[in-house]
Amino acid sequence: MHRLAVPILCLMAACVPTSDSEVANRNAPVAIDLPPMKTFSNQRAGGVNRPNSQIAQDFLDLTFQMESGRPLPWLTKFEGPIKVGVRGKTPAGLEGDLARLLARFRSEARIDITRARSGEDAQIMVEAIPRKTLQRAVPQAACFVVPNVASWAEFKKNRGNGKTDWTRLSNRTKATVIIPNDVSPQEVRDCLHEEIAQALGPLNDLYRLPDSIFNDDNFHTVLTGFDMLILRAYYAPELKNGMTRGQAARALPALLNRLNPRGNRATNAGANRTPKQWNDAITRALALGTAQSQRASHAAKAVKIAKSQGWTDNRLAFSLFVQGRVSLASKPETAISAFVQSGNIYKQLYGASVHSAHVNTQMAAFALSSGQSDLAVRLTDESIPAARNSSNAALLATLLMIKAEALEAAGRKDEARRVRLDSLGWGRYGFGSERNVRMRLNEIKGLAPRRVRS
Known part of the structure; x- marks a missing residue:
């Protein structure tokens, strides 16, 4: 992604x-x-106004398919506490924006995630490199995330051999977020929000979502209330590593009604797929x-x-x-x-x-x-x-x-x-x-x- x-x-x-x-x-x-x-200093997430039945469909489409259209056979996520490390020549402001983001993950999505201390193993590594170097590897990308590697060097070594293929994962143990270190503070922050969120959870983007960072229209630059609800559901005990789409679909109604009781209402609008x-x-x-x-x-x-x-x-x-x-x-x-x-x-x-x-x-x-x-x-x-x-x-x-x-x-x-x-x-x-x-x-x-x- x-x-x-x-x-x-x-x-x-x-x-x-x-x-x-x-x-x-x-x-x-x-x-x-x-x-x-x-x-x-603070991002205001706002509420989620759509019915849970729509949110459930959004969750499934975000979770069980990639942007390329390739299906993901099962849900994968990290288990246990998650540490986030930083490597490379980091731009000014990154640490402050990262601290605020991790605090939001803890308070809004209820994810056990913290900044790794020096020398401590990290499940998610953020590595900052020059933009030209990044785009030589992935043209048109502002930043990206890859699974199963702990560094830019490891990504280059294993690129194309299947190790970094999201569709082959059975669970998540480590991932690396690659960001540029020579762009504006806002672009760095935006990359942290989207790519760490996708390292944790959904891998798809849907243009139909009006209130989400998981949308390539780039109107939302920081994680919204909808995004945090999706991540909170993702890491709820009702959803487990290895669940199929059908199993997740059966668990979501009760889960979302617990997390978002205001969304427990009927709707006549079905999910309108985007051709x-x-x-x-x-x-x-x-x-x-x-x-x-x-x-x-x-x-x-x-x-x-x-x-x-x-x-x-x-x-x-x-x-x-x-x-x-x-x-x-x-x-x-x-x-x-x-x-x-x-x-x-x-x-x-x-x-x-x-x-x-x-x-x-x-x-x-x-x-x-x-x-x-x-x-x-x-x-x-x-x-x-x-x-x-x-x-x-x-x-x-x-x-x-x-x-x-x-x-x-x-x-x-x-x-x-x-x-x-x-x-x-x-x-x-x-x-x-x-x-x-x-x-x-x-x-x-x-x-x-x-x-x-x-």
């Missing part, structure tokens, strides 16, 4: 100048000292090495499939969101229409959620570039709380930067200065290096219409 290296934000594609001379004709780059990095053709279309639309026209074609195909399936859920909304992303540079009118439709669906389903915040970020960028500063402020104000509550510093910083530019354009300079300063602290966590923060800041500044000096 691996977290895909898919960029979250591409709002600049249709509006940013394409040459240095064009940039010079816009507003001058901001010269400002960066404040200290801001971090999220492989739609998954393939989305994957190809997001493939960065593919020609723009082909990506747009695949995105349009995903929208067509979603509508033909009669979907009105987050999969249709995400199809439209992807269509908007890949149409920004070539067909801005198509992009705007797709974003509007996507945003309307997300708002109807989930209100002012992180899903809507991603759409509003795109729309606010368009509003800023077209001189609609009041609209840009309104859209960012709608979405800043969701970005903050979802612990997404990159998204939060981007929204604040757009808002600052919109306030500046409206003549509200003091407010703009305060908001911009706030954005930079979050940007240091979300984007990493000072260079990356300044690039994003000046990229967004370039969206604002040229201001004529008097």
Whole structure:
């Protein structure tokens, strides 16, 4: 399993100048000292609102199949206390984020998991290596997890010989999470959340899940209440190593009713499976090495499939969101229409959620570039709380930067200065290096219409 290296934000594609001379004709780059990095001390998981019958189906589909479609014959998990070790040149902030994550596993998922002391054996090893080294082995991956090995060197030695094949496991005794050590603190944290969770439990991702990190849409960057419920069920005594799908299915209703009594209610909605053709279309639309026209074609195909399936859920909304992303540079009118439709669906389903915040970020960028500063402020104000509550510093910083530019354009300079300063602290966590923060800041500044000096 691996977290895909898919960029979250591409709002600049249709509006940013394409040459240095064009940039010079816009507003001058901001010269400002960066404040200290801001971090999220606590992640708020939120509740789980779906019926247990749906959650049971989600559990089975997450647990007994891999993303590739290969079935997993039985449930496997660690037995006994679990220790997590760290190896390699670790980036700043990793230990703090890891400590918070392990505390959440203990309190929310009730898993006996702790940080390994120096010299102590670890069942899960986190190894940090350069991103280029990682992607030479697994292209397009931001990070990944492999079973039955205790290091990067052991993974390379045994790759392809069956030892690291999840489908051959009868239980879990050790696993290694490979993460990059030269990316932003947020990307490191996101990798820790997803890959350690998959080292512990489910190995699949499902696009139909609106409230989970086990979803390649990358909207949720930290483990949610749903994810913790899945992991708590995974490590409950009712589910044992070696259980088949049928055995787990028979145990889940009573187990989930015990863990999640509020979900013990009837539902008329069955699990609507996602056809492989739609998954393939989305994957190809997001493939960065593919020609723009082909990506747009695949995105349009995903929208067509979603509508033909009669979907009105987050999969249709995400199809439209992807269509908007890949149409920004070539067909801005198509992009705007797709974003509007996507945003309307997300708002109807989930209100002012992180899903809507991603759409509003795109729309606010368009509003800023077209001189609609009041609209840009309104859209960012709608979405800043969701970005903050979802612990997404990159998204939060981007929204604040757009808002600052919109306030500046409206003549509200003091407010703009305060908001911009706030954005930079979050940007240091979300984007990493000072260079990356300044690039994003000046990229967004370039969206604002040229201001004529008097």
